[in-house]
Amino acid sequence: MEIDEVDCRWPFPIRSAPQVTHAVDLGNVHVASALVVPATNILDTDPYELSALYDRIDPDSVDQLLDSIPRESPTGLRVAVESSWEDASVVATDSGHVAAYPSNRTPNRLNPTAQIHHEWSDDPSLVWSIGRAISTAASDAVTGTDSSAKPSTADIADSLLEQLDADALERTLHPRLTDERTDSRLLLSTNGYEVQIEPDGTIATEPSLTVLKRAGGTVLVVGSVPEDAFDRATATLLGSSDEENTPLFVHHGQNVATARRRLSMAGHPQSTATVLDHRPSATRSTAAAPGGDSPLDHDASGPTVISHTDSIESLPGAVHNAIVDGELSDRGQLRVGVDSVHSMLEATSLERTQAVIDGIGREVREHRGIAHFHLSAPRDGDAVASLEPLFDAVVELRVGDVDVEQRWRLTETGYETAWFPLP
Numbered sequence: 001m002e003i004d005e006v007d008c009r010w011p012f013p014i015r016s017a018p019q020v021t022h023a024v025d026l027g028n029v030h031v032a033s034a035l036v037v038p039a040t041n042i043l044d045t046d047p048y049e050l051s052a053l054y055d056r057i058d059p060d061s062v063d064q065l066l067d068s069i070p071r072e073s074p075t076g077l078r079v080a081v082e083s084s085w086e087d088a089s090v091v092a093t094d095s096g097h098v099a100a101y102p103s104n105r106t107p108n109r110l111n112p113t114a115q116i117h118h119e120w121s122d123d124p125s126l127v128w129s130i131g132r133a134i135s136t137a138a139s140d141a142v143t144g145t146d147s148s149a150k151p152s153t154a155d156i157a158d159s160l161l162e163q164l165d166a167d168a169l170e171r172t173l174h175p176r177l178t179d180e181r182t183d184s185r186l187l188l189s190t191n192g193y194e195v196q197i198e199p200d201g202t203i204a205t206e207p208s209l210t211v212l213k214r215a216g217g218t219v220l221v222v223g224s225v226p227e228d229a230f231d232r233a234t235a236t237l238l239g240s241s242d243e244e245n246t247p248l249f250v251h252h253g254q255n256v257a258t259a260r261r262r263l264s265m266a267g268h269p270q271s272t273a274t275v276l277d278h279r280p281s282a283t284r285s286t287a288a289a290p291g292g293d294s295p296l297d298h299d300a301s302g303p304t305v306i307s308h309t310d311s312i313e314s315l316p317g318a319v320h321n322a323i324v325d326g327e328l329s330d331r332g333q334l335r336v337g338v339d340s341v342h343s344m345l346e347a348t349s350l351e352r353t354q355a356v357i358d359g360i361g362r363e364v365r366e367h368r369g370i371a372h373f374h375l376s377a378p379r380d381g382d383a384v385a386s387l388e389p390l391f392d393a394v395v396e397l398r399v400g401d402v403d404v405e406q407r408w409r410l411t412e413t414g415y416e417t418a419w420f421p422l423p
Contacts, residue, residue, distance in 0.1 A: 009217070009365070009392060009412070010078050010189065011078075011080055011091065011187045011194070012211045012212050012217070019100055019101060019102065022034070022098050023097055024092075024098060025096065026063075026067045026094075026096045027067045031066050031081075031092050031096075032053060032060075032062045033053075034098045035053065035083050035092055035098065036090075038090050038099070039083075039085045039088040039100060042087070043087065043088050050085050051085065053083065054176075055181060055183075056083045056181050056183050056184035056199075057081060057083060057172055057181060058171045058172055061171035061172045062081050062092070062168075064168035065079065065164065065165055065169055066079060066081070066093070068163075069094035069164055074411065074412065074413050074414030075413065076190065076413050076415070077094075077163045077164065077188065077189070077413060078187075078189040078190070079169075079188050080094065080187040081184070081185075081187070082184060083183060083184045084103055084183040084184070085183070086103070087102055088101070088102065089103045108215075109196070109204075110204045110205070110206040110211065111206055112205055112206050113205060113206050113207065113210075114133050115133070115205070116129065116132060117202060117203070118197070118201040120180075120201055121175075125170060126166070126169055126170045126197070127157045127160045127161060127166045127170075130160065130195055130197070130203060131152075131154065131155075131156035131157035131160065133195065133203045134156050134190070134191050135151055135153045135156060137193060137205045137207070138150050151191060156191055159191070160190065173185075173186060173197060173198075180199050180200060181199040185197060185198050185199070189410075189413050190413065190415075192207060192209070192415045192417070193205045193206065193207055194208050208413075209408060209417075212393060213370060215368060216334075216364065216365050216369050216370060217361075217371075217391075217392035218357075218360075218361040218365070218370075218371045218372070218390070218391045218392055218393075219371070219373070219392065219393045219394070219395055220372075220375060220384070220387060220388060220390075220393075220395070221237075221373065221374050221375065221397065222376075222394060222397070223397030224377070225376075225399055225404060226399075229397050229399070229422065231261060231262055232265065232404065232422050232423065233372070233374075233422060234262045234265075234266075234337050234339075234374075235265035235266040235423075236266075236422065236423050237335065237370065237372045238262070238263070238266040239333075241266065241267035241269070243332070243333075244331070244332030244333065245333050245335045246272065246273075246328045246329070246331045246333065246335065247259075247266075247273040247303075247337070248273070248276065248328055248334060248335070248336045248337070249262075249273065249274070249275045249337050250319060250336060250339070250360065251275060251278060252278045252338075252344050252347070253339075253340055253342075253343025253344075253346075254339045256275050256277065256303070259273060259275045259337075263303070270302045270303050271303065271304075272331075273303035273304070274303060274305075274326055275303050275305045275306065276306050276308055276315075276319060276322050277306065277307050277308060278308045278309075278312065279309060280309055306322055312348055313352060313355065313356065316359025316360050316362070317359075319360050319363050329368075329369065333368065333369060334368075334369025335370055336360070336364050336369055336370070336371035337371075337372055337374070338357075338360060338371060338372070338373040338374065339373075340375065340376065341353065341357070341375040341383075342374070342376050342377065342383075345383060353387075354387065357373060361390060372395070373391070375387070392412070393408055393409060393410050394408070394409045394411065395407070395408050396408075396409070397422065398419070400421075403422070404422040405419045405420060405422060406419070406420060406422045407419045407420075
Protein backbone atom coordinates (compact mmCIF):
# COMPACT_ATOMS: atom_id res chain seq x y z
CA MET A 1 0.00 0.00 0.00
CA GLU A 2 1.46 3.35 -1.02
CA ILE A 3 1.44 6.07 1.61
CA ASP A 4 1.82 9.80 1.33
CA GLU A 5 5.30 11.21 1.87
CA VAL A 6 3.90 13.61 4.46
CA ASP A 7 3.22 10.55 6.63
CA CYS A 8 6.97 9.82 6.66
CA ARG A 9 7.95 13.17 8.18
CA TRP A 10 9.16 11.65 11.43
CA PRO A 11 11.84 10.68 12.53
CA PHE A 12 13.11 14.22 11.94
CA PRO A 13 16.70 13.35 11.01
CA ILE A 14 15.46 11.24 8.08
CA ARG A 15 14.35 13.71 5.43
CA SER A 16 15.30 12.04 2.15
CA ALA A 17 12.34 10.80 0.14
CA PRO A 18 11.92 7.05 0.75
CA GLN A 19 12.41 4.70 -2.18
CA VAL A 20 9.84 2.21 -0.89
CA THR A 21 6.88 2.92 1.41
CA HIS A 22 3.98 0.88 2.68
CA ALA A 23 1.68 0.64 5.67
CA VAL A 24 0.97 -2.22 8.05
CA ASP A 25 -1.96 -2.86 10.35
CA LEU A 26 -0.39 -2.82 13.79
CA GLY A 27 -1.69 -5.62 15.97
CA ASN A 28 -2.61 -7.83 13.02
CA VAL A 29 0.61 -7.93 10.99
CA HIS A 30 4.15 -8.74 12.07
CA VAL A 31 5.86 -5.36 11.69
CA ALA A 32 9.26 -7.00 11.90
CA SER A 33 8.69 -9.04 8.76
CA ALA A 34 7.62 -5.84 6.99
CA LEU A 35 11.14 -4.52 7.56
CA VAL A 36 12.66 -7.20 5.35
CA VAL A 37 10.59 -6.83 2.18
CA PRO A 38 11.47 -3.16 1.47
CA ALA A 39 15.15 -3.96 1.96
CA THR A 40 14.97 -6.73 -0.63
CA ASN A 41 13.25 -4.33 -3.04
CA ILE A 42 16.06 -1.78 -2.76
CA LEU A 43 18.81 -4.40 -2.90
CA ASP A 44 17.04 -6.42 -5.61
CA THR A 45 17.64 -9.67 -3.79
CA ASP A 46 15.79 -12.57 -2.21
CA PRO A 47 14.78 -12.33 1.48
CA TYR A 48 16.73 -15.50 2.19
CA GLU A 49 19.90 -13.79 0.98
CA LEU A 50 19.73 -11.19 3.76
CA SER A 51 21.40 -11.78 7.09
CA ALA A 52 18.96 -12.72 9.82
CA LEU A 53 16.63 -10.07 11.21
CA TYR A 54 17.09 -11.62 14.64
CA ASP A 55 20.73 -10.50 14.53
CA ARG A 56 19.43 -6.94 14.57
CA ILE A 57 16.30 -6.88 16.71
CA ASP A 58 13.93 -9.11 18.65
CA PRO A 59 11.04 -9.30 16.13
CA ASP A 60 8.27 -10.17 18.62
CA SER A 61 9.30 -7.33 20.90
CA VAL A 62 9.17 -4.84 18.02
CA ASP A 63 5.57 -5.86 17.31
CA GLN A 64 4.62 -5.47 20.97
CA LEU A 65 6.44 -2.16 21.35
CA LEU A 66 4.99 -0.38 18.32
CA ASP A 67 1.50 -1.73 19.02
CA SER A 68 1.64 -0.42 22.60
CA ILE A 69 1.93 3.27 21.64
CA PRO A 70 -1.34 5.24 21.95
CA ARG A 71 -2.98 5.88 18.58
CA GLU A 72 -4.69 9.22 19.11
CA SER A 73 -2.56 12.13 17.93
CA PRO A 74 -0.75 13.85 19.45
CA THR A 75 0.33 11.23 21.96
CA GLY A 76 3.35 12.99 23.44
CA LEU A 77 5.53 10.15 22.18
CA ARG A 78 6.75 8.74 18.87
CA VAL A 79 8.69 5.47 18.54
CA ALA A 80 10.40 3.86 15.55
CA VAL A 81 12.77 0.98 14.86
CA GLU A 82 15.45 1.11 12.15
CA SER A 83 17.35 -1.84 10.70
CA SER A 84 19.96 -1.84 7.93
CA TRP A 85 21.25 -4.34 5.37
CA GLU A 86 24.16 -3.39 3.14
CA ASP A 87 22.96 -0.30 1.22
CA ALA A 88 19.38 -0.33 2.52
CA SER A 89 17.91 1.11 5.71
CA VAL A 90 14.30 0.45 6.75
CA VAL A 91 12.31 2.37 9.37
CA ALA A 92 9.04 1.18 10.96
CA THR A 93 7.09 3.68 13.06
CA ASP A 94 4.38 3.40 15.71
CA SER A 95 1.85 4.72 13.16
CA GLY A 96 2.32 1.58 11.05
CA HIS A 97 4.37 3.25 8.32
CA VAL A 98 7.38 1.45 6.90
CA ALA A 99 9.84 3.35 4.71
CA ALA A 100 13.07 2.20 3.06
CA TYR A 101 16.00 4.45 2.21
CA PRO A 102 19.42 3.99 0.66
CA SER A 103 21.99 3.85 3.46
CA ASN A 104 24.14 6.49 1.74
CA ARG A 105 21.47 9.19 2.15
CA THR A 106 22.25 12.45 3.92
CA PRO A 107 23.69 11.64 7.37
CA ASN A 108 20.87 11.21 9.85
CA ARG A 109 22.55 10.87 13.21
CA LEU A 110 21.91 13.26 16.05
CA ASN A 111 24.39 15.87 17.20
CA PRO A 112 23.83 14.90 20.84
CA THR A 113 23.66 17.47 23.59
CA ALA A 114 23.80 14.58 26.07
CA GLN A 115 24.99 11.01 25.65
CA ILE A 116 25.05 8.23 28.23
CA HIS A 117 25.70 4.48 28.24
CA HIS A 118 23.05 1.95 29.26
CA GLU A 119 24.17 -1.37 30.70
CA TRP A 120 21.81 -4.00 29.33
CA SER A 121 22.63 -6.56 31.99
CA ASP A 122 22.16 -4.32 35.03
CA ASP A 123 19.60 -2.09 36.64
CA PRO A 124 18.31 0.51 36.02
CA SER A 125 15.87 -0.18 33.19
CA LEU A 126 16.19 1.25 29.69
CA VAL A 127 13.23 3.55 30.40
CA TRP A 128 15.10 4.96 33.39
CA SER A 129 18.27 5.44 31.33
CA ILE A 130 16.29 7.31 28.66
CA GLY A 131 14.87 9.56 31.36
CA ARG A 132 18.36 10.20 32.72
CA ALA A 133 19.69 11.10 29.25
CA ILE A 134 16.87 13.60 28.61
CA SER A 135 17.08 15.03 32.12
CA THR A 136 20.83 15.52 31.71
CA ALA A 137 20.36 17.32 28.39
CA ALA A 138 17.56 19.48 29.79
CA SER A 139 19.60 20.38 32.87
CA ASP A 140 22.49 21.49 30.70
CA ALA A 141 20.11 23.59 28.60
CA VAL A 142 18.60 25.46 31.56
CA THR A 143 21.70 25.83 33.72
CA GLY A 144 21.33 28.86 35.95
CA THR A 145 17.52 28.89 35.88
CA ASP A 146 14.92 27.71 38.37
CA SER A 147 15.43 23.99 38.98
CA SER A 148 11.68 23.45 38.60
CA ALA A 149 12.18 23.93 34.86
CA LYS A 150 14.33 20.82 34.73
CA PRO A 151 12.37 17.57 34.14
CA SER A 152 13.48 14.84 36.52
CA THR A 153 14.58 11.38 35.46
CA ALA A 154 11.72 9.87 37.47
CA ASP A 155 9.07 12.10 35.85
CA ILE A 156 10.25 11.24 32.34
CA ALA A 157 10.48 7.52 33.13
CA ASP A 158 7.00 7.50 34.68
CA SER A 159 5.60 9.25 31.60
CA LEU A 160 7.16 6.65 29.29
CA LEU A 161 5.86 3.78 31.43
CA GLU A 162 2.33 5.11 30.93
CA GLN A 163 2.69 5.22 27.14
CA LEU A 164 4.64 2.15 26.04
CA ASP A 165 5.47 -1.46 26.83
CA ALA A 166 8.70 -1.01 28.79
CA ASP A 167 9.58 -4.72 28.67
CA ALA A 168 9.22 -4.80 24.88
CA LEU A 169 11.34 -1.66 24.64
CA GLU A 170 14.06 -3.33 26.70
CA ARG A 171 14.02 -6.57 24.71
CA THR A 172 14.06 -5.00 21.23
CA LEU A 173 17.82 -4.36 21.21
CA HIS A 174 18.80 -6.45 24.24
CA PRO A 175 21.93 -8.51 23.45
CA ARG A 176 21.52 -12.17 22.67
CA LEU A 177 23.24 -14.80 24.81
CA THR A 178 26.36 -14.82 22.64
CA ASP A 179 26.73 -11.28 21.31
CA GLU A 180 25.07 -7.88 20.95
CA ARG A 181 22.77 -7.01 18.09
CA THR A 182 23.99 -5.01 15.10
CA ASP A 183 22.85 -2.62 12.35
CA SER A 184 19.77 -1.35 14.16
CA ARG A 185 18.60 1.34 16.54
CA LEU A 186 15.57 2.61 18.43
CA LEU A 187 14.28 6.14 17.75
CA LEU A 188 12.05 8.10 20.12
CA SER A 189 10.63 11.61 20.31
CA THR A 190 9.42 12.65 23.75
CA ASN A 191 9.54 15.59 26.15
CA GLY A 192 10.87 17.83 23.38
CA TYR A 193 13.88 15.61 22.66
CA GLU A 194 14.88 13.18 19.94
CA VAL A 195 16.45 10.00 21.32
CA GLN A 196 18.55 7.39 19.49
CA ILE A 197 19.47 4.10 21.18
CA GLU A 198 22.19 1.88 19.74
CA PRO A 199 22.68 -1.87 20.32
CA ASP A 200 25.84 -1.16 22.34
CA GLY A 201 23.76 0.79 24.87
CA THR A 202 24.64 4.30 23.69
CA ILE A 203 21.74 6.71 24.24
CA ALA A 204 22.03 10.07 22.45
CA THR A 205 19.61 12.97 22.86
CA GLU A 206 19.15 16.31 21.11
CA PRO A 207 16.34 18.91 21.35
CA SER A 208 13.64 18.17 18.77
CA LEU A 209 13.50 21.78 17.59
CA THR A 210 17.25 21.81 16.98
CA VAL A 211 17.00 18.60 14.95
CA LEU A 212 14.01 19.93 13.01
CA LYS A 213 15.82 23.15 12.07
CA ARG A 214 18.86 21.21 10.89
CA ALA A 215 16.99 18.43 9.08
CA GLY A 216 14.41 20.71 7.48
CA GLY A 217 10.65 21.06 7.76
CA THR A 218 7.70 23.41 7.77
CA VAL A 219 6.45 25.82 10.41
CA LEU A 220 3.10 27.63 10.65
CA VAL A 221 3.42 31.07 12.28
CA VAL A 222 0.11 32.26 13.73
CA GLY A 223 -1.31 34.87 16.05
CA SER A 224 -3.46 37.98 16.26
CA VAL A 225 -0.52 40.36 16.38
CA PRO A 226 0.66 43.43 14.42
CA GLU A 227 2.43 43.00 11.09
CA ASP A 228 5.77 44.00 12.57
CA ALA A 229 5.62 40.91 14.81
CA PHE A 230 5.46 38.72 11.71
CA ASP A 231 8.34 40.76 10.27
CA ARG A 232 10.43 39.93 13.32
CA ALA A 233 9.42 36.27 13.21
CA THR A 234 10.53 36.04 9.57
CA ALA A 235 13.82 37.79 10.32
CA THR A 236 14.46 35.25 13.08
CA LEU A 237 13.57 32.24 10.94
CA LEU A 238 15.75 33.47 8.07
CA GLY A 239 18.72 33.10 10.40
CA SER A 240 21.52 35.55 11.07
CA SER A 241 23.60 37.00 8.26
CA ASP A 242 26.67 35.03 9.33
CA GLU A 243 24.85 31.73 8.73
CA GLU A 244 25.03 30.12 5.29
CA ASN A 245 21.32 30.41 4.51
CA THR A 246 19.58 31.12 1.21
CA PRO A 247 16.34 33.15 1.53
CA LEU A 248 13.39 32.44 -0.77
CA PHE A 249 10.19 34.43 -0.34
CA VAL A 250 6.93 33.06 -1.78
CA HIS A 251 4.41 35.89 -1.89
CA HIS A 252 0.66 35.66 -2.27
CA GLY A 253 -0.92 38.99 -1.42
CA GLN A 254 2.38 40.62 -0.44
CA ASN A 255 4.87 42.81 -2.26
CA VAL A 256 8.61 42.89 -2.80
CA ALA A 257 9.00 45.75 -0.32
CA THR A 258 7.98 43.34 2.44
CA ALA A 259 10.80 40.97 1.50
CA ARG A 260 13.30 43.83 1.39
CA ARG A 261 12.23 45.01 4.83
CA ARG A 262 12.55 41.56 6.38
CA LEU A 263 15.91 40.92 4.76
CA SER A 264 17.20 44.18 6.24
CA MET A 265 15.92 43.19 9.68
CA ALA A 266 17.74 39.85 9.41
CA GLY A 267 20.91 41.54 8.18
CA HIS A 268 20.98 39.54 4.93
CA PRO A 269 22.32 41.18 1.75
CA GLN A 270 19.37 41.90 -0.55
CA SER A 271 21.10 40.23 -3.50
CA THR A 272 21.19 36.83 -1.75
CA ALA A 273 17.41 36.45 -1.84
CA THR A 274 14.84 35.32 -4.39
CA VAL A 275 11.21 36.46 -4.38
CA LEU A 276 8.57 34.32 -6.12
CA ASP A 277 5.78 36.84 -6.61
CA HIS A 278 2.39 35.21 -7.28
CA ARG A 279 0.12 37.69 -9.03
CA PRO A 280 -2.38 35.86 -11.25
CA SER A 281 -4.03 39.08 -12.38
CA ALA A 282 -0.76 40.69 -13.45
CA THR A 283 0.00 41.26 -17.11
CA ARG A 284 2.32 38.50 -18.23
CA SER A 285 5.68 39.51 -19.60
CA THR A 286 6.30 38.76 -23.24
CA ALA A 287 9.53 37.15 -22.06
CA ALA A 288 7.71 34.82 -19.68
CA ALA A 289 9.16 31.37 -19.43
CA PRO A 290 7.03 28.25 -19.84
CA GLY A 291 4.83 27.75 -16.81
CA GLY A 292 4.13 31.45 -16.35
CA ASP A 293 7.30 32.40 -14.48
CA SER A 294 9.43 35.33 -15.61
CA PRO A 295 12.04 37.58 -14.02
CA LEU A 296 10.95 41.14 -13.30
CA ASP A 297 13.11 44.23 -13.69
CA HIS A 298 14.87 45.02 -10.45
CA ASP A 299 17.91 46.71 -9.01
CA ALA A 300 20.96 44.49 -9.44
CA SER A 301 21.69 44.94 -5.75
CA GLY A 302 18.21 43.77 -4.77
CA PRO A 303 16.61 40.33 -4.61
CA THR A 304 15.94 38.31 -7.75
CA VAL A 305 12.20 38.62 -8.39
CA ILE A 306 10.28 35.97 -10.34
CA SER A 307 6.74 36.73 -11.45
CA HIS A 308 4.33 33.81 -11.22
CA THR A 309 1.06 34.47 -13.03
CA ASP A 310 -0.38 30.97 -13.35
CA SER A 311 -2.96 29.40 -11.04
CA ILE A 312 -2.27 28.98 -7.36
CA GLU A 313 -2.25 25.19 -7.86
CA SER A 314 0.96 25.53 -9.87
CA LEU A 315 2.76 27.40 -7.09
CA PRO A 316 4.58 24.29 -5.70
CA GLY A 317 5.97 23.64 -9.18
CA ALA A 318 7.15 27.24 -9.39
CA VAL A 319 8.89 26.82 -6.03
CA HIS A 320 10.60 23.69 -7.36
CA ASN A 321 11.79 25.57 -10.46
CA ALA A 322 13.04 28.51 -8.40
CA ILE A 323 15.06 26.19 -6.15
CA VAL A 324 16.48 24.03 -8.94
CA ASP A 325 17.05 26.68 -11.62
CA GLY A 326 18.58 29.09 -9.13
CA GLU A 327 20.60 26.33 -7.45
CA LEU A 328 19.38 27.82 -4.18
CA SER A 329 19.97 24.75 -2.01
CA ASP A 330 23.61 24.62 -3.18
CA ARG A 331 24.32 28.01 -1.59
CA GLY A 332 23.37 27.11 1.98
CA GLN A 333 20.33 25.92 3.90
CA LEU A 334 17.17 27.02 2.14
CA ARG A 335 15.01 29.35 4.26
CA VAL A 336 11.57 29.90 2.73
CA GLY A 337 8.99 32.45 3.86
CA VAL A 338 5.44 32.02 2.53
CA ASP A 339 3.20 35.03 3.03
CA SER A 340 0.39 34.68 3.42
CA VAL A 341 -1.86 31.70 4.02
CA HIS A 342 -4.69 34.09 4.86
CA SER A 343 -4.46 35.55 1.34
CA MET A 344 -4.55 32.04 -0.15
CA LEU A 345 -7.65 31.14 1.85
CA GLU A 346 -9.37 34.29 0.62
CA ALA A 347 -8.46 33.51 -2.99
CA THR A 348 -9.36 29.82 -3.11
CA SER A 349 -10.80 26.92 -1.13
CA LEU A 350 -9.38 25.32 2.00
CA GLU A 351 -8.71 22.09 0.10
CA ARG A 352 -6.70 23.87 -2.61
CA THR A 353 -4.79 25.85 -0.01
CA GLN A 354 -3.94 22.62 1.82
CA ALA A 355 -2.69 21.10 -1.44
CA VAL A 356 -0.48 24.13 -2.14
CA ILE A 357 0.98 24.07 1.38
CA ASP A 358 1.59 20.33 1.16
CA GLY A 359 3.28 20.69 -2.23
CA ILE A 360 5.57 23.50 -1.11
CA GLY A 361 6.38 21.55 2.04
CA ARG A 362 7.45 18.52 0.02
CA GLU A 363 9.80 20.62 -2.09
CA VAL A 364 11.38 22.29 0.93
CA ARG A 365 11.78 19.06 2.91
CA GLU A 366 13.40 17.34 -0.05
CA HIS A 367 16.09 20.03 0.00
CA ARG A 368 16.31 19.98 3.82
CA GLY A 369 15.17 23.57 4.02
CA ILE A 370 13.00 25.36 6.56
CA ALA A 371 9.77 26.97 5.35
CA HIS A 372 7.57 29.16 7.52
CA PHE A 373 4.05 30.12 6.51
CA HIS A 374 2.30 33.24 7.85
CA LEU A 375 -1.32 33.06 9.01
CA SER A 376 -2.69 36.06 10.87
CA ALA A 377 -5.30 34.20 12.89
CA PRO A 378 -5.85 33.09 16.49
CA ARG A 379 -4.12 29.88 17.55
CA ASP A 380 -7.41 28.27 18.58
CA GLY A 381 -9.26 29.24 15.38
CA ASP A 382 -10.74 26.90 12.75
CA ALA A 383 -8.18 27.86 10.09
CA VAL A 384 -5.23 26.82 12.25
CA ALA A 385 -6.94 23.59 13.30
CA SER A 386 -7.52 22.67 9.64
CA LEU A 387 -3.95 23.37 8.54
CA GLU A 388 -1.85 22.37 11.57
CA PRO A 389 -1.49 18.66 10.61
CA LEU A 390 0.41 19.70 7.46
CA PHE A 391 3.23 21.26 9.50
CA ASP A 392 6.05 20.00 11.67
CA ALA A 393 5.56 22.81 14.17
CA VAL A 394 3.29 25.74 14.96
CA VAL A 395 4.71 29.01 16.30
CA GLU A 396 2.19 31.12 18.17
CA LEU A 397 2.85 34.84 18.61
CA ARG A 398 1.32 37.10 21.25
CA VAL A 399 1.86 40.57 22.66
CA GLY A 400 3.18 40.02 26.18
CA ASP A 401 3.54 42.38 29.10
CA VAL A 402 6.86 43.70 27.81
CA ASP A 403 7.17 42.70 24.15
CA VAL A 404 6.08 40.12 21.58
CA GLU A 405 6.49 36.52 22.73
CA GLN A 406 6.53 33.18 20.94
CA ARG A 407 5.62 29.60 21.83
CA TRP A 408 6.46 26.53 19.72
CA ARG A 409 4.42 23.34 19.47
CA LEU A 410 5.56 20.14 17.74
CA THR A 411 2.63 18.62 15.86
CA GLU A 412 4.01 15.06 15.95
CA THR A 413 4.07 14.79 19.75
CA GLY A 414 2.17 17.84 20.98
CA TYR A 415 5.21 19.02 22.92
CA GLU A 416 4.91 22.73 23.68
CA THR A 417 7.54 25.17 24.88
CA ALA A 418 7.00 27.91 27.41
CA TRP A 419 6.50 31.46 26.18
CA PHE A 420 9.77 33.24 25.45
CA PRO A 421 10.71 36.60 23.86
CA LEU A 422 10.70 37.05 20.10
CA PRO A 423 14.06 38.57 19.09
